[in-house]
Amino acid sequence: MWISDSQSSNAGEVEAADAEAPAEELLVGDSLRKQKRMRLQARRAGKTGSHILRKESRRVLEEMAEDADTVDLTVADAEAATDLDANIGRPVALELAVQQSSVGTPVPQHLLGLVAPGSSAGLQVSLLQLASEELSCAQQSAGASESQSERRTDEFGMEDDNVASTDLQDFFARVLDSGPRPQTALNADAEALGIPSRNFSRNLTVLASATHLCSSAAWALHSGMLKSKLVEGTVKLRLLLRHRIYDETPVRVRVAPAQDDSRGLQRADSCLAKVLQTRFKIGMLVEHVPSGQLSCHHGVLHVPLQALETTTGEDLAKAQLDLHRGLEKLEALGADCDVRVNIATADRYSGNLRAEELLHTQMPQDIPSRFPCQIHDTSRAMTWQMAPVSETITGMISTALVLGSAGTLSKFRQILADEIEARLQIHVGDIPGGEMEDYRLAVYNLYLSLNLARSSDKRLNRRKRLVQRKVLNYFLAMDIQDESHVFIIPALVPEGLRLFPRHRWYGGELSIDWCGLLQSHHGLFKAVLLRMLGPIGMTSPIADPSLALADEESDVHEGWQALAADMLSRHGQRETMEAAQAANALAGSSAWSNDVETRLADLNTAAKAKVRAWISSADLNVFAVLRTALNPVVDLLFLYLHISSDKWRHHQEWSLCQGQERSYKLTEVFFGQGFTEAKHRVEKVFHSGVPALARAALTQANKNLLFRLLGRLICALEHNLGAIRQQSLLRLKPCQLDILSQWFVDTFPTATDLRSDICRAMVHTIAACVSVDVAEIECRHAQVRKLLTAKSTTWDSLLETLSADFLVRQVAKAQSEDAEVLDRLAFYKDHPAPDESAFCEFQQQREMRRQAAKKHARAAKAKRRAIALKRKQRKRIIKPPQGGAQRAYLHRELPKASPQDWKNRRALFRRVNAAFKRMTSAEKQTYTDLGQAGLDSARAGSKAFLSAAEPKPRKRRRKQIQDSSAVAAEGSELAVRLVQPEDTDWGKLCNKALDMRKHATEDAAGIARQHDDKEALQQGHVAAFVAQDLEANNKTALIADLFGMGVPFASCQYIPEADSFPTGRWLNPAAELAKVFD
Structure with a gap:
């Protein structure tokens, strides 16, 4: 971890004390190491791997420190506008760079520091650590106790952690570079991407959590860099815009227990949850004071899905407030901004209107505005x-x-x-x-x-x-x-x-x-339906009056029958209504049927009755x-x-x-x-x-x-x-203006002011960020349902996995779209008269090369797997050693060796073998008999000998020689000899259990001491590296980045939010928020 200078001096003292500690206290057996790893894995169960983020931040910061003196700032500024690869999210000012490059105007250096603080995958992962200063003291103190339990203590597992980090980097690259992928199960996704499916779901959650946190951290770092420019007075922030598009949909998923036990599910059980989808956009309008040039910076903040038990206005407001977590530096820019605007686009659901009112009370400094969905309004019409x-x-x-x-x-x-x-x-x-x-x-x-x-x-x-x-x-x-x-x-x-x-x-x-x-x-429509459904009959139990009149044999005047028929013909709508009521009654009575087939038949009959009534009366x-x-x-x-x-x-x-x-x-x-x-x-x-x-x-x-x-x-x-x-805006009455429109009218009261550059730039920023419909969210509803269908073939998916997969797919899609735009930019630069067919051919050739490279990589990987499989099969063919007098002697004498003897195994085995060779034939006879017995035991399917070294935890029980059996030889007959209890498995386990109970307190103290000493040792090494680097570069507290701006080293402590994916649980109820609003 990165620590301060004061912590480094303490770390040096701890390191010296660690060097003087006895070596016996640091020696831990293989069984204790495995138990310690199991405890660490149990504590990290359900977490999202913040240690990977810390390791990536250290690696990237080291590279930045090494390359700080070798970077040519002029070249970096020239390449920054065109070399924007979005490995995590969309570039902040992609359109600005594209527009400046397309017209041939060089981007000024004072704007390059605001365009993109970093674009490589490793740098954006490190942004989480660089932006850790934004965490409040309360959050850091709350995570202090948890950070002590989350630090790595196993020095023998460092190599495994490095391998795991490399595997995760390969996983990140493969998933984010995949682009849009078909909706399939996780196993099918892993197979298509060439990734082992064992930890695919786990790694997917890690990637989604890192993407979500790094997206907010990137904006926080960008806001910090902009804040420094504002303090210097070189730029002015004219407009700060946040735009949210959200909508909810009911989905059946498995949701983890609620954080508050008084509300929500108590176990991860299937339920019909309201899944809230939000698209969060951020926009800034920046003015360079010396030149007066205006630039619009906008981008997307990637947020996960959210589970709601209810969709009241208080719950929706609480969910929207949770999305602003981690944007404290962005909020701080509002004090230096001319106007802050908070725009929401949603349908006309009453809960959404209530939520926006509550959000305005929580953020009164923002100008609220709401765009109703135009497509919903058209559909309502x-x-x-x-x-x-x-x-x-x-x-x-x-x-x-x-x-x-x-x-x-x-x-x-x-x-x-x-x-x-x-x-x-x-x-x-x-x-x-x-x-x-x-x-x-x-x-x-x-x-x-x-x-x-x-x-x-x-x-x-x-x-x-x-x-x-x-x-x-x-x-x-x-x-x-x-x-x-x-x-x-x-x-x-x-x-x-x-x-x-x-x-x-x-x-x-x-x-x-x-x-x-x-x-x-x-x-034909009416004729075919009548022929298909048969003759028209009244389904109502009320008899047809015309038929009753026709059947009567009483003396009824013919005129009365004609009048009744005319009345019935003029009241065809009443017959239709009666037929529909009878059909509804038939459909309602079918619900009482217990037989499924009977119920379906009743429903079909009711539907046919409705069709008969409709086609018989309607035009x-x-x-x-x-x-x-x-x-x-x-x-x-x-x-x-x-x-x-x-x-x-x-x-x-x-x-x-x-x-x-x-x-x-x-x-x-x-x-x-x-x-x-x-x-x-x-x-x-x-x-x-x-x-x-x-x-x-x-x-x-x-x-x-x-x-x-x-x-x-x-x-x-x-x-x-x-x-x-x-x-016109100026012709509207005051009652027809919302708060944003009223601000524009007050700030720009005349038509000339409305046509000014600053007003047009503000409108341009709003138009670049704001969407007037939720069609994209509605389409994402369908995508979530498709993902859920593909991943819930046997049981309901976990909300955490569903949200992680959905978020990663959105990021991969955005990255693919940005790459295509940048490809077009590069292609159009080389072709003054762009041709669409030429660009398509260029894309096809590049895709063919990419597929060929993937095919070559898959073939090489399959070849390596085949070689590894052959080696594994070859090892299975080789039979393990079985019996023999020398092996019996080794299994008797090796347990007597001390830990110091085991440090030099070569000398130990040479000494034991020399002692066996000096034995007489009579002395070797006993071990010959034991070797023969071990050979018989191995042929019977059991182990030949017990373990000579310290026993390790066994994965499963095996057949052993019975405790009451003894072996000795006299000619070809076996005699009985007593076997010592410590020579059997049961005796070994009992002795080991007694020894572990005796030294349980000492072992616990040793593990705790090693835990603290190891962490202090790691911090001491890191602090020494930082001090050496600063001294070598003649710097005190800053390292120059690619844009020539100072980036302070943040205190990269443990961040609790890095080990929890926000969609794994129900959101807390908004009861406290409702009390505040009331």
Whole structure:
């Protein structure tokens, strides 16, 4: 460990005392060493390996000290802007370096010290130790007692620790360089990466913990370097921004016990936990005072998953406050900053609103701002639009459930074929045009278009819908509205009906297209379902009044029957409601059934009853109205999802690499044309109508329905999205401004001030960091579920392992993306006129070289394993030594040797062998008999002789010669001789147990003394190295880094947070926080 000068003098005294200590007190047997290692391993069970971080920090700091005088600061400054490899996280100012390098402007040296404090993997691991000064005195005193128990005391295990550290470094490099990986189990991941699966989960947790801690420590070190510049007066901090995007999802995992026993689970048991995902971004706007140049520094703080028992506002606020741990130096910069902004992006859940209010009370110096998710607001507008046709949506859902059972889709297609065969008519002649062709093409344009919300759906359905359109347009050249003319329709049902997602962003348009396309062709959807489900019967126990009237034989006037039939026909909605109530009653009564098959049959019957009631009363031509009214909002949702995708962000970064302007999510959403175009599409539908609506459906009811759908849509969009898109900030009323907008108005009161460089730079910083939706978090929800499915094939995954794997995957993905951007930057420098195909070829060649290197490494590793296996098999073939008179004599005489004799084994064995050779034949006879007995014992499967040296703990019991047996020889017969108890295993163990009880106190004292002496000795060596290095370089307390700035040696003590992964347990309840807020 690194210690101060005062500690080094004490360490020297301890070292001298250690040298004078008797050697006998430091000698510990093999069994005691193993027991000590087991105790150390037991104490470190569940920890995340802070000793690896301390060792890495020592190694990197030594390299920095050695290279301090040899570094050319000018060369380092020139290379820092382009040589940014993100082994742990994204560069702090990647876009700044890219932009400066792309336009050919050299980055000033005064900014290089603020761009990236360090980028190599070893240096970023050492940042945890360099930033240990940021820990408060309370944290250090709390971990002082634990640090004494966590120090390494086994001097014989140093080589094993070095090997373990090397293995961990190789593990870190392989995992972080893997890039995006498929969702598989941990064993499959280990096999794909070429890593032993024995400690894969453990090492993954170590890597995730180191990444999480080093990410915050890197920002702390960056803040410390910026603080020194602020004190010097060379720079000014104009804006400090923190942006959080968070959302929660229920996941079934195993969670460790809560830290507070009064709340939470008491054991690691499976439960349905609320897993909170947060994306934390930090941004700074720095101004260089002499030149007036402004620079934006922003990056990501990697945080793990968090488990919540409840999602109240207090719990969410407590979880968000925990993420600010370790950012004390960043918080300290707020005193020297013009404005501090804390922005959150989340959905409109009431708990999120409450959490932001509580966070503002805890951090009153920050200006709070909240961006509601634009995609959620757009989806809410779609849900509000579809409220009048909820019965139609329910019918589609029931139909999808009916057709989704096993074998039902094949049956549906067979019935469709029978219906076509029964009604088929072939006409020979020219293809009719005019109104028939226009209607047919309008149907294809409506239901077979690529107006889909998700880009993957467009990619998958592009070719399929084109083929459907060609087939249907070729074979259905007649009037598709006429129900008496039907042709072959294999393209009408290419796949099953998808379930309409009521509570999701996209997917509903696919269900409407499936049903509407089939219904628009001769009404086949209704006809096939009626034929498939059988005759329509009332499922309600209430009898049909019309049937009762028809069956009566009393003298009833015919006019009364006609009036009753007319009344029943006008109240079809009431019949539908009664049928739905009967179906619900049937579904409720099925819950009382104990037989699983009976319950499933009842549920299928209820679903079929709902479908019968729906298709018998509803006008199925309404699908054309629904799809037409849905098109504008689907296009808008697709635009917002595309802006939130990685593809769009990569395109903007690539544009920046070419020296072009880039856009941001904030500007595209608030200043783009997407919302305006959506309103224009709604207006166009108001004036154009529905071309794909059949002639029979051109009724006033459908006209009113279209007006209601479009009216509700435009009002919902204006309420959710249009209210925040006003003309000018200065024209808004004070009640329409939030705190951030009000600060801008007060600071820049005129339009000229708003167009100033400092205001535009602040807006640029906010736009570079802020996201206006939680689409990325929602996509990560799906990734977490996929990870959980892949890793929970036999039992539920542990939250700690799930969080570690998820965090490491995110870091590896970010590193891969940064590497690709930097590759494009280097490629575009050599190619003034960039060509996309040339860059793709360059990437393919590099990937081929990389795969060839990996293949060569795997072949070399397999060769080494084969050689090791052969050696192991060869050792198994060699038989161990068995009996013999000389071995019997050695096993009798060697236990008599002293510990000093065992130090020189060669002399000891020479002396014992010489004594055996000087023995007479009569004296050797006894040992000859014992050797023969040992040989017989080995042939019988037992050990030949007992251990001559000090016995070691046995892994398993073996068969031995019985205590009552004795051997002697007289001719060919064996005589009986008493065997001494100390010559048997049982006697040896008893004697050893008595000896260990006798010296238990002395051994414990010796171990404790060796523990303290060894730690002091290590600290003395480190202190001596630091003093020597400082004296050689004529430095007092500082070592120059690559940017010419002084970095103090931090007191690298034990850090308790380094041995605990924050997602291993339930988060503490926020009861105390709630009391403060109340």
